[in-house]
Amino acid sequence: MLAEAIFFSAVLFTIGVIGVLTRRNAIIIFMCVELMLNAVNLSFVAFARAYGVAGQIFVFFVMTVAAAEAAVGLAIIIALFRHKQTVNLQNINLLRG
Amino acid sequence: MLLQHEVSAVGHPLAGTVAEWLWLLPLLPLLGFVINGLLSLVPATVLGPGDPDIAHGAEGAHGEAGHGVAVHAHDSADDHGAHGDDHHRVVRHRFAWLTSIVGPAVLAVAFGLAVAIFLAMRGVGEMSAPFVQRYFSWMPAGSLRIDAAFQLDQLSMVMILVITGVGTLIHLFSVGYMQDDPGYPRYFAYLNLFVAFMLVLVLGASYPVLFVGWEGVGLCSYLLIGFWFSEKANADAGKKAFIVNRIGDFGLLIAMFLLFANLGALDFVGVNEAATRLTFGGPLVTAICLFMFLGCTGKSAQIPLYIWLPDAMAGPTPVSALIHAATMVTAGVYLIARSSVLFSMAPVAGLTVTVIGALTAIFAATIGLKQWDIKKVLAYSTVSQLGYMFIGVGSGAYVAGIFHLVTHAFFKALLFLGSGSVIFAMHAAYHHTGSHEDAQDMRNMGGLSRYMRVTWVLMWIATLAIAGVPFFAGFFSKDEILGSVFLRARESTLADASWLGIPGSSVLYAAYALGLAAALLTAIYMTRMMLYTFHGPNRTGEKERDHLGEAPWIMTGPLVVLGVLSLFGGWLNLPALTSFLGPVGALDRWLEPVVGESARRVTSGVAPEPAHNVELALVGSAVAIALLGIIIAAVRLKPARLVPKAQAPEEHGIERVLANKYYVDEAYDRVVVEPTVGISRGVLWKGIDQGIIDSVFVNGSARLARGVASLGSWIQSGQVGTYAWVLVIGVLAVLGAFTIR
Amino acid sequence: MEHYPLFYTFHFYLFGLVAVASAILFVTRRSPVSAAMWLVSTMFSLAALYVMLDAPFIGVIQVLVYAGAIMVVFLFVIMLLNLGQASEIADVRSQGWRLAAGLVGLALLAEIFALTRSSSVSGLTLAPGTAARAVNDAGAVGMVAGPLFTTYLLPFEITSVLLLAAIVGSVMIGKQRRAADAR
Numbered sequence A: 001m002l003a004e005a006i007f008f009s010a011v012l013f014t015i016g017v018i019g020v021l022t023r024r025n026a027i028i029i030f031m032c033v034e035l036m037l038n039a040v041n042l043s044f045v046a047f048a049r050a051y052g053v054a055g056q057i058f059v060f061f062v063m064t065v066a067a068a069e070a071a072v073g074l075a076i077i078i079a080l081f082r083h084k085q086t087v088n089l090q091n092i093n094l095l096r097g
Numbered sequence B: 001m002l003l004q005h006e007v008s009a010v011g012h013p014l015a016g017t018v019a020e021w022l023w024l025l026p027l028l029p030l031l032g033f034v035i036n037g038l039l040s041l042v043p044a045t046v047l048g049p050g051d052p053d054i055a056h057g058a059e060g061a062h063g064e065a066g067h068g069v070a071v072h073a074h075d076s077a078d079d080h081g082a083h084g085d086d087h088h089r090v091v092r093h094r095f096a097w098l099t100s101i102v103g104p105a106v107l108a109v110a111f112g113l114a115v116a117i118f119l120a121m122r123g124v125g126e127m128s129a130p131f132v133q134r135y136f137s138w139m140p141a142g143s144l145r146i147d148a149a150f151q152l153d154q155l156s157m158v159m160i161l162v163i164t165g166v167g168t169l170i171h172l173f174s175v176g177y178m179q180d181d182p183g184y185p186r187y188f189a190y191l192n193l194f195v196a197f198m199l200v201l202v203l204g205a206s207y208p209v210l211f212v213g214w215e216g217v218g219l220c221s222y223l224l225i226g227f228w229f230s231e232k233a234n235a236d237a238g239k240k241a242f243i244v245n246r247i248g249d250f251g252l253l254i255a256m257f258l259l260f261a262n263l264g265a266l267d268f269v270g271v272n273e274a275a276t277r278l279t280f281g282g283p284l285v286t287a288i289c290l291f292m293f294l295g296c297t298g299k300s301a302q303i304p305l306y307i308w309l310p311d312a313m314a315g316p317t318p319v320s321a322l323i324h325a326a327t328m329v330t331a332g333v334y335l336i337a338r339s340s341v342l343f344s345m346a347p348v349a350g351l352t353v354t355v356i357g358a359l360t361a362i363f364a365a366t367i368g369l370k371q372w373d374i375k376k377v378l379a380y381s382t383v384s385q386l387g388y389m390f391i392g393v394g395s396g397a398y399v400a401g402i403f404h405l406v407t408h409a410f411f412k413a414l415l416f417l418g419s420g421s422v423i424f425a426m427h428a429a430y431h432h433t434g435s436h437e438d439a440q441d442m443r444n445m446g447g448l449s450r451y452m453r454v455t456w457v458l459m460w461i462a463t464l465a466i467a468g469v470p471f472f473a474g475f476f477s478k479d480e481i482l483g484s485v486f487l488r489a490r491e492s493t494l495a496d497a498s499w500l501g502i503p504g505s506s507v508l509y510a511a512y513a514l515g516l517a518a519a520l521l522t523a524i525y526m527t528r529m530m531l532y533t534f535h536g537p538n539r540t541g542e543k544e545r546d547h548l549g550e551a552p553w554i555m556t557g558p559l560v561v562l563g564v565l566s567l568f569g570g571w572l573n574l575p576a577l578t579s580f581l582g583p584v585g586a587l588d589r590w591l592e593p594v595v596g597e598s599a600r601r602v603t604s605g606v607a608p609e610p611a612h613n614v615e616l617a618l619v620g621s622a623v624a625i626a627l628l629g630i631i632i633a634a635v636r637l638k639p640a641r642l643v644p645k646a647q648a649p650e651e652h653g654i655e656r657v658l659a660n661k662y663y664v665d666e667a668y669d670r671v672v673v674e675p676t677v678g679i680s681r682g683v684l685w686k687g688i689d690q691g692i693i694d695s696v697f698v699n700g701s702a703r704l705a706r707g708v709a710s711l712g713s714w715i716q717s718g719q720v721g722t723y724a725w726v727l728v729i730g731v732l733a734v735l736g737a738f739t740i741r
Numbered sequence C: 001m002e003h004y005p006l007f008y009t010f011h012f013y014l015f016g017l018v019a020v021a022s023a024i025l026f027v028t029r030r031s032p033v034s035a036a037m038w039l040v041s042t043m044f045s046l047a048a049l050y051v052m053l054d055a056p057f058i059g060v061i062q063v064l065v066y067a068g069a070i071m072v073v074f075l076f077v078i079m080l081l082n083l084g085q086a087s088e089i090a091d092v093r094s095q096g097w098r099l100a101a102g103l104v105g106l107a108l109l110a111e112i113f114a115l116t117r118s119s120s121v122s123g124l125t126l127a128p129g130t131a132a133r134a135v136n137d138a139g140a141v142g143m144v145a146g147p148l149f150t151t152y153l154l155p156f157e158i159t160s161v162l163l164l165a166a167i168v169g170s171v172m173i174g175k176q177r178r179a180a181d182a183r
Helices: A002-022 A026-051 A054-084 B002-010 B018-040 B052-062 B084-088 B096-124 B154-178 B184-203 B207-225 B232-263 B268-275 B283-299 B308-314 B317-326 B328-338 B340-345 B347-368 B374-394 B398-433 B453-467 B473-490 B504-534 B553-573 B576-581 B586-602 B612-636 B653-659 B661-715 B720-740 C006-028 C032-052 C056-080 C095-118 C130-138 C140-149 C153-174
Strands: B131-141 B144-152
Touching: A002 A026, A002 B720, A002 C006, A002 C032, A002 C095, A026 A054, A026 C006, A026 C032, A026 C056, A054 C056, A054 C140, A054 C153, B018 B096, B018 B131, B018 B144, B018 B184, B096 B154, B096 B184, B131 B207, B144 B154, B144 B184, B144 B207, B154 B184, B154 B317, B154 B328, B154 B398, B154 B553, B154 B586, B184 B207, B184 B317, B184 B328, B207 B232, B207 B283, B207 B308, B207 B317, B207 B328, B232 B268, B232 B283, B232 B308, B268 B340, B283 B328, B283 B340, B283 B347, B308 B317, B308 B374, B317 B328, B317 B374, B317 B398, B328 B340, B328 B374, B328 B398, B340 B347, B340 B374, B340 B586, B347 B374, B347 B504, B347 B661, B374 B398, B374 B473, B374 B504, B398 B453, B398 B473, B398 B553, B398 B586, B453 B473, B453 B504, B453 B553, B453 B612, B473 B504, B473 B553, B473 B612, B504 B612, B553 B586, B576 B612, B653 B661, B720 C095, C006 C032, C032 C056, C056 C140, C130 C140, C140 C153
Parallel strands: none
Antiparallel strands: B131 B144
């Protein structure tokens, strides 16, 4: 089932990428990034079955980081929304050079 | 090769003697430089009458040491207005007493050490190889290996004794002369530094080390000529000396490059060894010698680069005595004597040196005839005498050249210091009455013998010495040079060579004739200077006359010592003719290991022993010429008819040409300076600098940076979406690269 | 080649396809809330796949942490900000951008497949059923806990620091600024 799992993982990852590229809502883009993380987790689990349990440990760490990232990221989005009254990234260009 | 040197130094007879302390010689004056240099950072205090507020203002404006206030107007006081009321204030430095001790003391100790080393050299007897001391490897680069090394041999010993000996006397004189100058410690710092570099110059064991000293003395010369730099003329004179010397230094550098490229060595031992393998009279050795001589014409003020030396009189008079008469300007003579092996291999170069020396001698002497500034007379006299030295070393009479160098150091230092003493008295007199007359113009002097008897007597001794009156120092040395040229014109490798198509012997005879003529002129202009300065009626002024007087003992003391040396300096190298006076040819024997072989190569191995009657004729003609010159001057010149400078009539005809130094400065201005400035301004500045460098490189690079930056700024839109696109495309590219692989 | 029963294979493909379909719906929904709900669906399907891939503990964690905690926080924020209004709906890029994104996605897929096809690490492959036996021997939790508290103890402790930092950071960032602080 390794090949199939990798196939699904790749497809999910690509969907996440397309989501990031086509949407402008910060929360949606954030969720797309979560989807990409999940896609990678799937391949990690599949590899763990084939090559050893270390893959599962990785998934564990990825989840931890994702949780932390979600907390901080959502806090940033809230702060941004307070400041700009929008989460549409087209209207946010604070980093413009 | 290197190991051999070390071994030879270890096995050298001087090893383990006081000569091991060689390095201390330049270090002592350097120590004096450091101490006096530090003292010069302390501002001068204002003593005596005068509004202290103004003085402080002046100090503040000039930042340090208050040397902006040129209190001592010893400089060529052509424009007195600039001094204004500062004239009447005495500004003595707070630490002048310390400088007065340190400055001369380091020199005195160095002289003591030099004497000790000399005695050690005498003690070891025959010394054929130089005593080389390596201190560290200075420039190891590929096959180029230059050590910081000193070399002691008979030639450098002579130079060391002259530099430290005469230097000590001049330092002592300076104590009296410069004490009341606000920049007194600075003056001594420069003077000490000069001596340190001069010792490096004569002690260096290789051309690069010599060059360090060569450039160092040039720097000190520049600093001291422009010592009273608050007046533009003085600063300009310093610049002129520096720039003209650069032209010469370029020649010396090229000579060194050629030496290294063709001989593979730059240390004197190595070069002398390798030089004998060169083709005799070949183009290479001739080129090396000619380039080296170009350096000498700059440093030793020969045609065509002599023009800086008369202007260098803008510096304090003791500086003129030490640097521009006794030591630094003789560096060129030393260099040729040091490179005697090379020059003896190149007859054409030797003839060139002789010709230039002879032309300079006569040319400068004619200018000296009509100068009114007492220091200018001495300056042209120095140029002329340096010409004599080059006649000597050029024609292969290296010992004669060095001999004249030594005696000239004695009597010219005496003349300069004597003139300094005169100027000191004149200046003090004008200072008392607040007059702004020229303290250096001989038309303002006259009859000074009544007021300054010591100076008067000593100056006459020096004048007789330089004129070549028998048994004074200059007589022996000048006579030896002229005699050598005459003999070498009859038979030598120089006489066999041809110079620009002219047979060498004719060239040498011409040089001899010019030398004789210059001797006549020397006697005339020196007597003229003495007559106008010390004899006849006094023209200083009614009120000023009462304030004329002899200088303090600290200044007359060194004069007396130099007077004795000018009297007996000839005993260093007595000719065979005067064997009744003492041992003959002491300097000849002393310098034999250094230049003997080269001198013999020039004279084709035969010792130039002239027939007795020929020698008598030579000496007789020289003496006759000298006496004739003095008599002509005494008879023709009427000091009583002179009027003070302010009322002097304009000169006409040849007099005017001579007074204006043949308009050489003006000609150089027209031919060299103005085109250079024009090209620099029109092409280099407006065209290349502004047109190309500024617009293309300076502003162009700025525009390029701004363009790139605005592109980067445009890319940084701040849109996260755009960044994500760029990122993904980058990921695609990287993955694609892996896929294709 | 390991053999799988049809029942297993069928459900594997089923959950895989559900995950993909939910993901497609997730990126195409305009409303953030429905998008989030479809993402939760994807995550549930993934949890099922984890269990089928002999990682039951990870599957449970997936449901608890991802589908449970994280997605709930997302929904909270969406509702807190009152998104889903008309002004926020028009967040999808234009047709041309979507087409370009599709092409980029296809290219990315192609590259990933090309890479997974070309490289294999057969030498490291475990014998079939090793993971399943480990679950039986050490238990679903023990299988992960063993290495986590031995080999990976230091990274594990560091994650606790990371989480602490994230908590402090998110509190500080998300805190409502008082007027005095704003100045």
